[in-house]
Amino acid sequence: AQKITQTQPGMFVQEKEAVTLDCTYDTSDPSYGLFWYKQPSSGEMIFLIYQGSYDQQNATEGRYSLNFQKARKSANLVISASQLGDSAMYFCAMREGRDNYGQNFVFGPGTRLSVLP
C-alpha cells in the first residue's frame, strides 16, 4: 500500500497566483514527520518545509505553508504568489516514528508544477 499519495501528476498555475499541491499519507504511528522537497530541472533535491505530527500550528516558511489536516491525513503544500522559478517537481515525504533511519522515510511520486507567465 502506498504510504504517500500525490494525486496530481501535473499542475499549472498563473504567475503571482497561489497553488495547492495535495499530499495524503498513511501511517498508524502516532509520531511522524511530513516534509516537502522541490526538485527543479537541474535535478537537486531542496528541502522546503516540515510538519511534525504533534505540531499544533501549520508550518510556514516564507511563501510556503503546509495545510496539515491530521484527521484526514493530509499535508498539502500551499505556495503563495507563484514565481516562474517555482516550476519544478515537488515531493511529499513522511518519516514514521521519531527516527530518520532507513525505511522509516518514504517519498511520494511527486507533482510537476508549471508556472505560466
Place this chain on the structure above:
Amino acid sequence: NAGVTQTPKFRILKIGQSMTLQCAQDMNHNYMYWYRQDPGMGLKLIYYSVGAGITDKGEVPNGYNVSRSTTEDFPLRLELAAPSQTSVYFCASSPISVGTNYGYTFGSGTRLTVV
C-alpha cells in the same frame, strides 16, 4: 560547507560493466542513503547505513552493493550493469534525529545510462 558530494555527475555504461558511484558527506552525519529515481517517478531506497560498518537493504537492492568503512563515505557499487539500472542516483545523509525537523541533505545526483 560541501554537504553531500556525489561523483560522477554523468556516466554511460555498457551492459555487463561495473562501476562505483561515490558519495561523501562532511557534516558528520550518522545516517546515509542511496536512492534511485526513474524518469517521472519518485525516489526508491536502495541501501542505507546507520554508521561505519553497518548497512541494510532498502526497497530495491538487487544488482547493487554498498560499504561504509568510514562515517564520511558511502559508495554504491553496480555489478554487471543492466539497462534496468538506467536512472538518476541520489545519495543523502541525515543526523540521528529524534523528533526534529531535520530532513535529508541530498547530493546533486548521478545520471547513469546503461546501453
